[in-house]
Amino acid sequence: MRKDDENLIWKETGRSFDKDYRIFKTYLIDRQMKDGRKGQFVMVDSPDWVNIIAEVKNEKGQECFIMVRQFRHGTGDISLEFPAGIVDPGEEPLHAAIRELKEETGYKAAKMTLIGTASPNCAFMNNTNYTYYAEGLEKVSGQDLDDNEAIDVMMVPVEEAEQGFGHGEM
Numbered sequence: 001m002r003k004d005d006e007n008l009i010w011k012e013t014g015r016s017f018d019k020d021y022r023i024f025k026t027y028l029i030d031r032q033m034k035d036g037r038k039g040q041f042v043m044v045d046s047p048d049w050v051n052i053i054a055e056v057k058n059e060k061g062q063e064c065f066i067m068v069r070q071f072r073h074g075t076g077d078i079s080l081e082f083p084a085g086i087v088d089p090g091e092e093p094l095h096a097a098i099r100e101l102k103e104e105t106g107y108k109a110a111k112m113t114l115i116g117t118a119s120p121n122c123a124f125m126n127n128t129n130y131t132y133y134a135e136g137l138e139k140v141s142g143q144d145l146d147d148n149e150a151i152d153v154m155m156v157p158v159e160e161a162e163q164g165f166g167h168g169e170m
Contacts, residue, residue, distance in 0.1 A: 054134035110136025
């Protein structure tokens, strides 16, 4: 925060629990500006999550991303995406990335590099998304999915994936 940001700050003056939706909780936050304006805002308390960009060569020697296809309840449709998952309470994001990659795809990475973080929707959510790049991949097991997961693992050529980004295909 910069010194000249004082006029932008909404100071928290109260907080009350609203609802528990199992995968996130909501709170009502009372805030006040320095000039006296007041408001109540909804805050979604959601766990951090990780995305893993895993690149490997297929049997033809093509560079491919390991991606997953699964049904997403929010859109009511099948999604092709990078392996991802929630950071469990007390878990480091790196360990979550290692765990999720293995659980969803059966792959283990020799090296995981954090390439960035983002606040997915800081207007009302308090979580962070961590994106890792996985290198030196080795297939070490089958999938170890949760009971409510059904995931197909796909090897998507990098060139094909790049063409699909930003076009609603991934």
